[in-house]
Amino acid sequence: GDSVTQTEGLVTLTKGLPVMLNCTYQTTYSPFLFWYVQHLNEAPKLLLKSSTDNKRTEHQGFYATLHKSSSSFHLQKSSVQLSDSALYFCALRELSGSFNKLTFGAGTRLAVCP
Amino acid sequence: NSKVIQTPRYLVKGQGQKAKMRCIPEKGHPVVFWYQQNKNNEFKFLINFQNQEVLQQIDMTEKRFSAECPSNSPCSLEIQSSEAGDSALYLCASSRDWGSQNTLYFGAGTRLSVL
Incomplete structure (x- = not known):
């Protein structure tokens, strides 16, 4: 079945530094990848999504590129802010097949320090 | 702010009691998902609907x-006989369509504590 792997459980950074959160996936079908961000006691919100190979997608200073050759969709930002402290989830949906649920990774907690 | 409304925000039940939570999907979204997010922040899919029809659900569900x-009422998720292991954040999400490109929009969740 589908799976999503996020290797870092916790990433701690000082404000202003760059960050990369890793996401790799496994699927039989063509993938659609998402990044969701969940702040404390809030709903998970969509940050980015993509199904296009080798095309960078950006939103709110975050960016990611889907690489089908390496099954990866890493999330990056060039300069983190205190308000970026949150849980980040990578998620996968198949582009075909009858079961269109969203499969989530385990999440990465980003903690940004002053 | 999320347009998917979940109530109550917090729910406390004893073991064996019923626990019921509600979800109003975003207007115009016929597709609804329920997920359980445990204390380790892991998501587990429970069930999904299109309009009033259940499409898929896991064995536990x-x-x-x-x-x-x-029709014309909130969606609901009910646990007939709560167990300690059911303590979690229950998230409802809605979507415009079934297609995989369609984003799931989440509510803030109902946090269930089973004592």
């Missing part, structure tokens, strides 16, 4: 969990 999305 079939045994003690029931859910419905009646």
Whole structure:
């Protein structure tokens, strides 16, 4: 079945530094990848999504590129802010097949320090 | 702010009690999902609907969990006999369509504590 792997459980950074959160996936079908961000006691919100190979997608200073050759969709930002402290989830949906649920990774907690 | 409304925000039950939570999907979204997010922040899919019809559900859901999305009423998820292991954040999400490109929009969740 589908799976999503996020290797870092916790990433701690000082404000202003760059960050990369890793996401790799496994699927039989063509993938659609998402990044969701969940702040404390809030709903998970969509940050980015993509199904296009080798095309960078950006939103709110975050960016990611889907690489089908390496099954990866890493999330990056060039300069983190205190308000970026949150849980980040990578998620996968198949582009075909009858079961269109969203499969989530385990999440990465980003903690940004002053 | 999320346009998917979940109530109550917090729910405390004893073991063996029923626990019921509700979800109003975003207007115009016929597709609804329920997920369980445990204390380790892991997501587990429970059930999904298109309009009033259940499309898929996991085995756990079939045994003690029931859910419905009646016409012109909030969707609901009910646990018939709560267990300690059911303590979690229950997230409802809605979507415009079934297609995989369609984003799931989440509510803030109902946090269930089973004592």
